[in-house]
Amino acid sequence: MQKRTLGKEKLEVSSLGFGCMGMSWSYGPPKDKQEMIALLHAAVDRGVTFFDTAEVYGPLVNEELVGEALAPSREKVVIATKFGWEANPQDGGKWNALNSRPEHIKQVAEASLQRLRVDAIDLFYQHRVDLNVPIEDVAGAVKDLIQEGKVKHFGLSEVGAQTIRRAHAVQPVAALQSEYSLFWREPEETVMPTLEELGIGFVPFSPLGKGFLTGKIDADTKFDSTDFRNSVPRFSEENRRANQALVDVITSFAKQKNATPAQIALAWLLAKKPWIVPIPGTTKLARLEENLGAANIELTPEDVRSLEEASSKIKLEGARYPKFHEQLVGR
Numbered sequence: 001m002q003k004r005t006l007g008k009e010k011l012e013v014s015s016l017g018f019g020c021m022g023m024s025w026s027y028g029p030p031k032d033k034q035e036m037i038a039l040l041h042a043a044v045d046r047g048v049t050f051f052d053t054a055e056v057y058g059p060l061v062n063e064e065l066v067g068e069a070l071a072p073s074r075e076k077v078v079i080a081t082k083f084g085w086e087a088n089p090q091d092g093g094k095w096n097a098l099n100s101r102p103e104h105i106k107q108v109a110e111a112s113l114q115r116l117r118v119d120a121i122d123l124f125y126q127h128r129v130d131l132n133v134p135i136e137d138v139a140g141a142v143k144d145l146i147q148e149g150k151v152k153h154f155g156l157s158e159v160g161a162q163t164i165r166r167a168h169a170v171q172p173v174a175a176l177q178s179e180y181s182l183f184w185r186e187p188e189e190t191v192m193p194t195l196e197e198l199g200i201g202f203v204p205f206s207p208l209g210k211g212f213l214t215g216k217i218d219a220d221t222k223f224d225s226t227d228f229r230n231s232v233p234r235f236s237e238e239n240r241r242a243n244q245a246l247v248d249v250i251t252s253f254a255k256q257k258n259a260t261p262a263q264i265a266l267a268w269l270l271a272k273k274p275w276i277v278p279i280p281g282t283t284k285l286a287r288l289e290e291n292l293g294a295a296n297i298e299l300t301p302e303d304v305r306s307l308e309e310a311s312s313k314i315k316l317e318g319a320r321y322p323k324f325h326e327q328l329v330g331r
Helices: 033-045 061-076 102-116 135-147 161-170 192-198 237-256 261-272 285-296 301-312
Strands: 003-006 011-014 050-052 078-083 085-088 094-098 121-126 151-157 173-179 201-205
Touching: 003 201, 011 078, 033 061, 033 285, 061 078, 061 102, 078 102, 078 151, 102 121, 102 135, 121 135, 121 173, 135 151, 135 161, 151 161, 161 173, 161 192, 192 201, 237 261, 237 301, 261 285, 261 301
Parallel strands: 050 078, 078 121, 121 151, 151 173, 173 201
Antiparallel strands: 003 011, 085 094
């Protein structure tokens, strides 16, 4: 697999990474641990070197899974994790309280190092902006961890352009991780010009629109009761029916390229900028191999233009997050 470099920080990773969240959390019940370890080994064998997790995934168990699975490959992989949440005693211990106080960041780093079985965290993201803590203090805490050798690179997730600038002035930001796909293109207007100006890499999560762009989900799809898409307005039955038009456009384009809709959606991201590294997640080997096949599809500027022209004519329905999460992004 080809490599890409995330921004001026020169963090080299595979052109497609692997989002590990769904193995333990959010997309239905947790999957079998040994099967997921085998899948992560398969990803490494196929050239993937960039793996994404977070303490809140599970919580905690996803970091443990990733740490155990990647321990034999530690020297050739880059592991990203995140801080910024904690259990909320006022809400039954659910992990829905923000906490990016510097002392908490440092405690999280120590715990993540243990769960990931590493001496240093390759990329440490603030998961969501905590308005109670100045972003300069957050960046300063990570800067301290970098100077101590416990963290290598600093990242941000789902933040606005001004927050990126303020953080970057204290500690250079290696990468921004935010949702970006043909299903959600807002970052093109809100943050990508800033990333290009400052030399910061972009790591799109949900590059397949939380599975919608694979073409395997339609208005009749029933999600498991533990699947968070049940609470996402964009995934209501009515909105899935309306948004199917986008999948139809991508599917038609994929047929011309002898590819799958998922491969075209990923290839589009790879063609947008050389500093973009999508992190599709999966729990199935066949889907992993399909996703990695996107790295071999080269879309010309004309391909990109025609795909965007056709897809931009479709009005997508539904918010991408329920209200609680919607208010935490773009800060």
